[in-house]
Amino acid sequence: MSFKEKGLLVVLSGPSGVGKGTVCKALRARGTHLQYSISVTTRKPREGEKDGIHYFFRDREQFQQMIREDKLLEWAEYVGNFYGTPVDYVRETINAGQDVILEIEVQGALQIKRRFPEATFIFLAPPTLGELKKRIIGRGTETADLIESRMSVAKSEMELMENYNYVVENDQVEKACDRIESIVLAEHCRVDHIIEKYKDSEGAD
Amino acid sequence: MSFKEKGLLVVLSGPSGVGKGTVCKALRARGTHLQYSISVTTRKPREGEKDGIHYFFRDREQFQQMIREDKLLEWAEYVGNFYGTPVDYVRETINAGQDVILEIEVQGALQIKRRFPEATFIFLAPPTLGELKKRIIGRGTETADLIESRMSVAKSEMELMENYNYVVENDQVEKACDRIESIVLAEHCRVDHIIEKYKDSEGAD
Structure with a gap:
């Protein structure tokens, strides 16, 4: 059971x-x-945007480290900023049954x-x-x-x-x-x- | 198209x-x-049952021939009567988009x-x-x-x-x-x- x-x-x-x-x-x-997936981004938060709700806000060094440590399901650069999908967040959410x-x-x-x-x-x-x-x-x-x-x-x-x-x-x-x-x-x-x-x-x- | x-x-x-x-x-x-599949059976029609609507009613010889000609998706005997699923009926119905x-x-x-x-x-x-x-x-x-x-x-x-x-x-x-x-x-x-x-x-x- x-x-x-x-x-x-x-x-x-x-x-x-x-x-x-x-x-x-x-x-x-x-x-x-x-549950809508939350992306990691290196762009600066806009007015009202909260870390962990709208995006996970990280600096470029942290983002590069996530790439090196294979922590992103995918990532791309768009007009000078990086965006990616954090594997840990996705795995934790689905493991919780969501x-x-x-x-x-x-x-x-x-x-x-x-x-x-x-x-x-x-x-x-x-x-x-x-x-x-x-x-x-x-x-x-x-x-x-x-x-x-x-x-x-x-x-x-x-x-x-x-x-x-x-x-x-x-x-x-x-x-x-x-x-x-x-x-x-x-x-x-x-x-x-x-x-x-x-x-x-x-x-x- | x-x-x-x-x-x-x-x-x-x-x-x-x-x-x-x-x-x-x-x-x-x-x-x-x-669409509900219509079975072939060798049992006699009951009051009100219509061939091609409730069942396809066939005699034992016809049923045996359907088996030999591979015209049944499956068949079984149940209390002395044969029942089966006619492949042609199924194929024609799904080919018609149903x-x-x-x-x-x-x-x-x-x-x-x-x-x-x-x-x-x-x-x-x-x-x-x-x-x-x-x-x-x-x-x-x-x-x-x-x-x-x-x-x-x-x-x-x-x-x-x-x-x-x-x-x-x-x-x-x-x-x-x-x-x-x-x-x-x-x-x-x-x-x-x-x-x-x-x-x-x-x-x-």
């Missing part, structure tokens, strides 16, 4: 513009029982897969590439050249879909959330995840 | 007494979008797995073996000896759980139904099931 069910690491990824942030926000609004969701671009997801293959990898896909283009244009923030370049990246990212466990189409945000919630519930029922529970109690009656 | 999504074959199984029939009935009552659910005991499920490994195998489990015993006793139809013998079969069937994809605990019928519905939705999002859709439309914009 010593079985304690672990949480899952759910990695939500997909091409830029597909709506990862919107879907995560909608999941939060539903009160879905998912599911963790991590929203990340495709390259980061593939880094995580090498370190943490037992995570649940969900590729958020646009209904079509044409629809993705419309969404990027709709933002109104990009030049024509930049749009073409983003579309070309998106096309190659779509080809990496087969590295994921699931593909969730983001045709409508609420439907995408339903699918993600179902995947999380289903993964808790997967035989590999739960069989120990029944092994422990086999003799009991 | 020629992609047509196939349905799933969902095999719901588990030890006798666990509540497979009750869970299937509750799924039907919800109007869950699942999910099929099949409620069956453990040995039948393992027969199906050999013929149709791509099906989704769900093991319906009692919270504990003690609870299963209570349910069997609660039916009030079995002698003490028969109860012990059924418990012993149930124990060995529990050990076959690892041949399944999912374990759904039947602690509460409605919760078990939620889990099964989530599994079906999640399986539709599995990369192997859906990736062709995106391969077909890759060039489209």
Whole structure:
């Protein structure tokens, strides 16, 4: 009777513009029982941001040390600052039985897969590439050249879909959330995840 | 754009007494979008039973021929009559994009797995073996000896759980139904099931 069910690491990824942030926000609004992963960053805290809540704030020396000590599931540099996913935080949270969701671009997801293959990898896909283009244009923030370049990246990212466990189409945000919630519930029922529970109690009656 | 999504074959199984029939009935009552598999049988139709709706009624010679021609996913004899699952009916239904659910005991499920490994195998489990015993006793139809013998079969069937994809605990019928519905939705999002859709439309914009 010593079985304690672990949480899952759910990695939500997909091409830029597909709506990862919107879907995560909608999941939060539903009160879905998912812990959002907290990143480590070398950027300075903004007004109101708290260490251990919004980010783990570290200096560059500390961040480099985390890389050397293999303490990051993935990391990347973005406009002069480093960002990464701390492995200890993720492991402690799932060992406490809590599911963790991590929203990340495709390259980061593939880094995580090498370190943490037992995570649940969900590729958020646009209904079509044409629809993705419309969404990027709709933002109104990009030049024509930049749009073409983003579309070309998106096309190659779509080809990496087969590295994921699931593909969730983001045709409508609420439907995408339903699918993600179902995947999380289903993964808790997967035989590999739960069989120990029944092994422990086999003799009991 | 020629992609047509196939349905799933969902095999719901588990030890006798666990509540497979009750869970299937509750799924039907919800109007869950699942087609119930129709068995072939050699038993005579009862009042009101229609061929192709309640069963496919066949004589023994026809049934034997289906066995010889490998037209049954599984079959068994029960109190002098034969019962089986017709492979053509299942294949035609899922090719038409409709999910099929099949409620069956453990040995039948393992027969199906050999013929149709791509099906989704769900093991319906009692919270504990003690609870299963209570349910069997609660039916009030079995002698003490028969109860012990059924418990012993149930124990060995529990050990076959690892041949399944999912374990759904039947602690509460409605919760078990939620889990099964989530599994079906999640399986539709599995990369192997859906990736062709995106391969077909890759060039489209």
